[in-house]
Amino acid sequence: MRIRFLLLALLMATAGQPALADGQVELLVTNGDGQPLPQVMVTRTPVDVPAADLSDDGYAPHGVTNTAATVTTRFTDVSGRVSFPAVPGEQRYRVRAQGFRDQFFDQLPADVVLEPMSAQEHIASYPSNVWLSQLSFGGDAALKRSFQLNCAFCHQQASPFMRNERTVDQWLSVIERMNGYGGRLPAQDHQRVAALLQAEYRELRDNPQQVPLPRRWEEHLSAVEMTEWPIGDGFSQMHDFLLHPNGFVYVGDNLFDRIYELNPATGEYTVYKVPHPKDARLGGILGNRFTVFPKMHNYMGVHSFAYAKSDGNIFITPSMQQALLEFDVESKQFITHWMPEGYYPHTIRTDEHDRVWFTLALSSQVAMFDRETQEFTVYDLPARGVKEWLILKSLPLVFSIDPENRPLPSPDRESNGLPMPYGIDVAPDGQVWAARLYANDLARIDPDSGEVTMIDFPYNGPRRLRADAEGNLWIVAFQDSLLVKYDPVAEQFTHYELPVVNELPYALNVDRKRGVVWVNGNQSDTILGFDIASESWKVYPMPRQRFFT
Numbered sequence: 001m002r003i004r005f006l007l008l009a010l011l012m013a014t015a016g017q018p019a020l021a022d023g024q025v026e027l028l029v030t031n032g033d034g035q036p037l038p039q040v041m042v043t044r045t046p047v048d049v050p051a052a053d054l055s056d057d058g059y060a061p062h063g064v065t066n067t068a069a070t071v072t073t074r075f076t077d078v079s080g081r082v083s084f085p086a087v088p089g090e091q092r093y094r095v096r097a098q099g100f101r102d103q104f105f106d107q108l109p110a111d112v113v114l115e116p117m118s119a120q121e122h123i124a125s126y127p128s129n130v131w132l133s134q135l136s137f138g139g140d141a142a143l144k145r146s147f148q149l150n151c152a153f154c155h156q157q158a159s160p161f162m163r164n165e166r167t168v169d170q171w172l173s174v175i176e177r178m179n180g181y182g183g184r185l186p187a188q189d190h191q192r193v194a195a196l197l198q199a200e201y202r203e204l205r206d207n208p209q210q211v212p213l214p215r216r217w218e219e220h221l222s223a224v225e226m227t228e229w230p231i232g233d234g235f236s237q238m239h240d241f242l243l244h245p246n247g248f249v250y251v252g253d254n255l256f257d258r259i260y261e262l263n264p265a266t267g268e269y270t271v272y273k274v275p276h277p278k279d280a281r282l283g284g285i286l287g288n289r290f291t292v293f294p295k296m297h298n299y300m301g302v303h304s305f306a307y308a309k310s311d312g313n314i315f316i317t318p319s320m321q322q323a324l325l326e327f328d329v330e331s332k333q334f335i336t337h338w339m340p341e342g343y344y345p346h347t348i349r350t351d352e353h354d355r356v357w358f359t360l361a362l363s364s365q366v367a368m369f370d371r372e373t374q375e376f377t378v379y380d381l382p383a384r385g386v387k388e389w390l391i392l393k394s395l396p397l398v399f400s401i402d403p404e405n406r407p408l409p410s411p412d413r414e415s416n417g418l419p420m421p422y423g424i425d426v427a428p429d430g431q432v433w434a435a436r437l438y439a440n441d442l443a444r445i446d447p448d449s450g451e452v453t454m455i456d457f458p459y460n461g462p463r464r465l466r467a468d469a470e471g472n473l474w475i476v477a478f479q480d481s482l483l484v485k486y487d488p489v490a491e492q493f494t495h496y497e498l499p500v501v502n503e504l505p506y507a508l509n510v511d512r513k514r515g516v517v518w519v520n521g522n523q524s525d526t527i528l529g530f531d532i533a534s535e536s537w538k539v540y541p542m543p544r545q546r547f548f549t
Helices: 119-124 128-132 141-151 168-181 187-206 219-223 386-393 395-399
Strands: 007-013 024-030 041-046 065-067 071-075 081-085 091-096 103-105 111-113 224-230 238-243 249-253 258-262 268-273 302-307 314-318 323-327 334-338 345-350 355-360 365-370 375-380 421-426 432-436 441-445 452-456 462-467 473-477 482-487 492-497 508-511 516-521 526-531 536-541
Touching (some): 024 091, 071 081, 141 187, 168 187, 219 224, 219 536, 238 302, 249 302, 314 345, 345 421, 355 421, 365 421, 432 462, 462 508, 473 508, 473 516
Parallel strands (some): 302 345, 421 462
Antiparallel strands (some): 007 224, 024 081, 041 071, 041 091, 065 268, 071 224, 238 249, 258 268, 302 314, 314 323, 323 334, 345 355, 355 365, 365 375, 421 432, 432 441, 441 452, 462 473, 473 482, 482 492, 508 516, 516 526
16 A cells, blocks of 8 residues: 555547647657667656645645646657657656666657667566466465455555565565455465465566566557656555546545645646544544554545536545545535444445435445435445344444454455445436445445345456446456446346456446546556447556556
C-alpha cells in the first residue's frame, strides 16, 4: 500500500499526431541500423515548477493552492517521429521502447538512436503480470486464485521487489502484516503460500526464459497523449477520483483524509482536509491498522466519489465511519450525514432522483440517502448460511469493543461472514445493481418496491460493475482475469478474455456515449479499452512501471 510516487493520469485520444508546424518540436527515433522505431514512448517533464507550500506535515495546508508539474507522454508514429508543442522553460525527456534501454535528455534532440537491452535486461523489464503467470502454486489453481484475490488488490505481485529472495519466515511475516492491513488470506494457507512463493520465485529467477513476452505496443498509441500531475507523497493513497462537470478533477487521499481539486488546464490544485469529530481516533471505528507508518491521518477514510446531478455537490464514502460525506463544490464546505447503521461505506453512485446509493462492505448492505428527506434507507443482502447470518448480526457487538482489544477475524476460503458488497451502479432504467466480491453474486434492487433479487455470478471475484447505455452490466471477474457482460433481459452472462495474460482487473468504467469499457490493468502497467460494438481490445501502456490504477 506504500506508493513511491502518486499521480493522476488522463488518456486523451486525438485525431492523430499533429503535423509539424511553428511552435512544435519533433524527435526522430531509430534503432542502430537506422530503421525508424514506431510506438516509442516519449515523456516530457518540466524542470521549473513553482515551489509548493507543503507545510502541513509534508502536504498542502487546507485551502492552499499549489501547481503540479504537467508531465506529457506521446508515442512515435510509423515513421518513428513524435512532436510536442514548444513550451517555455527547461524540460527533461525520457525515451522508452520495449526491448531498448531508456534514454534521458535535458533538451529534445533532433534524433535518438536507441540501444537494445541485453536478454537479461529485457526479461527483467517485463511487467509483473507475465511473471505472475508462471507462478503455479504447486499446480493448485484454487490456491492461486485465493492468493490473487487477497494479495493483489493493493499492489502488484511478481514485481522486481516481490521477486527478491526471502526466507519462508520472512514471507510469513509479510503475509501476516498484509492481513493486518486488511488482506484476508486464510490462515490455513499461510505456511504453504510462503513456502511456494520462496520456491517458485527462486525457480523463475534461475530460469527466466520461462516467462512469456509481454504484449507488443500497437499502432493506435501514435494517436494518444497522456498527461500526469504529481500529487501527494510516498505515504498517500489516492484511492478514487472524479472528473466533474465544472472542469475540475477531484481526487481523494484515503490515508490522509484530503480532497485534491485539480485544474487540468493549469496543473493548479487545492487541498481540502476532511473534518472529523474531536473525539475521533486514527482509523476511525476500524482502529489504526497502520501503526508502523511514521505519519497517518485517516480518521474518516476517504474512499469513493459521486456527484449529484442537481447541484454538482460531491458525495464521498468515509470507509472508517458510519457516515456519508458531502462536499459543496461552491462553498468548499463539508457536510457529514451520520448513519444509524451499517459498516464500511464503500462504492457510491447517484441516480436521477437526487438519491445517493452506496455499498456497506462489512455489514453486507446497500444504503440509500434521499437528499429531499435527508433520510437513509438500508437494504440487507441475504446471508449465505446460518454461520454468516450470525456473524453479520453480531457486528454491532463486535464494533462496540475497543479496536485495540477487538477479536480479529479468522478468514476461510469461502470468506464466511464477509460476502462484501463492493461495486454498485444505477442502470439507465433506474434499477440499482451491486456485486458481492466474496460471495460471487449480484444484487438487484428495485428502488420503487424495495425488492432485492440475488443472481449467482458464474465466475470469481466480481469486484466492480457498470451499466452501459443499453442497460447491460459490465463486471470484472478479478482473479479469473475476465471481463463479463450480463444481459438482465436475457438473463445471460458472456465473458471476454483480457488482452494481457494473468491480469487482475480491479475496476472498470463504461463510456456510455462511445460504447467503450475501460478496465484497470493493475499487474501489466496498462489501461485496457474494450469496444462493445466490435468486441475488440486496445491496450494503453502507462508512463511508469509498477503503475497500480
